[in-house]
Amino acid sequence: AGIRALVINTGNANAGTGRDGMQRARSTCAALGRQLGIEAEQVLPFSTGVIMETLPAERIEAALPAAIADLHPAHWAGAAQAIMTTDTVPKGASRRVQIGGRTVTVTGIAKGAGMIRPNMATMLGFVATDAVIAPQLMAELTREAADRSFNRITIDGDTSTNDSFLLIATHQAGHAPITQLESPEGALLREAVFGVAQQLAQAIVRDGEGATKFITVRVDGGRTKEECRLAAYAI
Secondary structure, eight states, rough: OOOOEEEEEEOOOOSSOOHHHHHHHHHHHHHHOOOOOOOGGGEEEEEEEEEESSOHHHOOOHHHHHHHHHTTTHHHHHHHHHOOSOOOOOOOOEEOOOTTEEEEEEEEEOOOOOOOOOOOOOOEEEEEOOOOGGGGGGHHHHHHHHTTTGGGOOOOOOSTTTOOEEEEEEOOOOSSOOOTSSHHHHHHHHHHHHHHHHHHHHHHHTTTTOOOOOOOOOOSSOOOOHHHHHEEEEE
């Protein structure tokens, strides 16, 4: 049960392609599932690139054996490079913290360089940790991390149909489970996840198509976070 694999393609966003596009996305999930011995529903598809064009599912499926053969814990940098579209540099970040006497790692990759015409580019972000964390906390942690990073950046005000951010916990670190984000252990993990997400988000801004300046807007005195955010975007 649960998601066991991701299949990510670049060069084609499979956006605006209707029922045919949906079937092609599902076929790539089924193909990867067959090769890994898992259900198609345990595979999540992500696509980035040109919109309104037919997804070349056959080419993706033909490349799966080589991708599976190249699976390795140390190949994050290769994955960061593989998901690039109009990016000029791959984007990755990693942090380590001590939780319950064990070393916990948080590593992430992202791509995106602004939805500036004519080269539209989707934002994709993938962060993984080996921390042992209660599954019910993951939605809150993911939403908060996105709000503090990717949801606070803008390059030209545009968004994409395919923008995605994913947080994965493998539970391999071996410490006692984190059951509250407000606990000391939860706070350590939260800050590490936030740090990686923010570093990736800032890397996307720095690599914006045609961007020459990196500007931080700080708003004080607002009644709520949302009010401050609206004021910042207005600026």
